[in-house]
Amino acid sequence: MKKSNKIFKVIVIFFLVFLYAPALLLPIFSFNNSKVISFPLSGFSTIWFEELLYENTLHNALFNSLLIAISSTILATILGTLVARASTRYIFYGKKISITFILVPLILPEIILGVCLLTVLIQLGLDLNLWSVVLGHTLLITPFSTLIMVSAFNNLDISLEEASLDLGMSSFQTFRIIILPMVSPGLISSLLIGFVISLDEFIIAFFLTGVEPTLPVYIWSQFRFPAKLPSTMALGTILLIVSLILVSLFEYFRRRMELYNYYSVGLDQK
């Protein structure tokens, strides 16, 4: 048994190296003082980061992406919260099928979503712009948001809500004072994950964005120019750090959600 344990450990470590090695190239080459991405390294430099400061198209794309990510994440979290609340609190006709339907984007290849939405926009004769990407991303993120909020609402003890109503609070007050604070770690998790997904999403944005590039669409266009390679690596390094921070925050709030669960179970037992 001990020996097999060791073999497994070797596989896991090998896998982690395979998983992380490519990403480590980003910081290595973005600080490398050379126009080509190859070994041996030629020296330390921050020139590629400085170059990013003067790229106006990049700043524009970043602004577009932030606008899209913030709007679609907020919209998706509102929709996801509504679905999750309905799903965890009430029993009603057509519940299973309608909720499954809302979760469908999880199992559709993104290219299909992009093509579908593009077809409908063209048929309606609507212009493609940032708002069409917002709609596409909201559609994509809502299922993730729903799943996160379902687990947040599942951790909520229904008797607290009933107690609050019995003690004379209106249902709006109950929502604001009792429910909202209790599910807030879930809300924050949903916002963070939605933001990361939207910021990184390429295909739907590529299909729906029209003339305004988002950050991934801008990065995609940079791939064609070998001279832009090092500064793209520098941009990648920055994005890597930003998503690491966001995902770590997500993990932190997810654990807090579990702690809430732990405490409410503890109260029950007393």
Added chain:
Amino acid sequence: MYFSEHNKKGWRLLGVPFIFAIFLLAVPIATMTTLSFWTQDYLTLIKTITLDNYKQAWFQPVFQTLFARSLIISLTVTFITILFAFPIAYYISFYGGKRKALWLFLITIPFWTSYLLRMFLWKVILGYNGVLNSFFEWLGVITEPLTFLLYNSNAVVLALVHGWAPFAILPIFVSLEKIDRSLLEASNDLGDNNLSQFFRIILPLSMPGVIGAVLIIFIPCIGDYITPKLVGGPEGLMIANMIQVQFSKANNAPLAAALSVTSLLIVGIISLLFVFLNRKYLRNY
């Protein structure tokens, strides 16, 4: 009375998201399906219903090759990924001890970094003047850069395995965690060795997780656009690339729609097949 109250409140909450999904999911899928039965003559749509697009999509060798390649690549990626993911999920679940959450976190982090950049990095690694070639030359292992690394189906498979492996581990891990450890003790007491225990208890009981992982990997892989475009070269292009070309450069949206509907059918059929296999498999135990 109680039920109708629930009905009203439930639908009051679900109404807006449901209508949103109708307009952004059901209507677009219906529109795309309709479009796939029309034809296009330069810029004008001819709205007579015909199966011409499907005839092309299903019987022209170009498209057949692309569908077959997409299928083979996705199935290969799925198979390799599961082969990788299973021992890792197993290790974390059975030997992870107190650090299970940390292990899982370490494994899922890369999934949340930019997919686009991760796939692009494989181009940088495998390319003619890339990281791997220059590294080997620097070491003196090779004198000429290796050309078989990039721009073929293998490169696509490698990059996709790297991209999706983290996601395969989670569902397998969850199903392994659910296995009642006393079953394992019982099987040991009754004379199973580790190998027979694995095949008779652990593998069958973790099947739902494996099927989950298969679907999670297979579906996005078969529709992937980025990876084949970046590292596939002409020999490694997949169906999504063709859909995009038909939509933009070839300006044949109806054909693109027919290709999309066909992909959707393939995804649907294969997913159902796996779900069905899972049920059948579980019934036997």
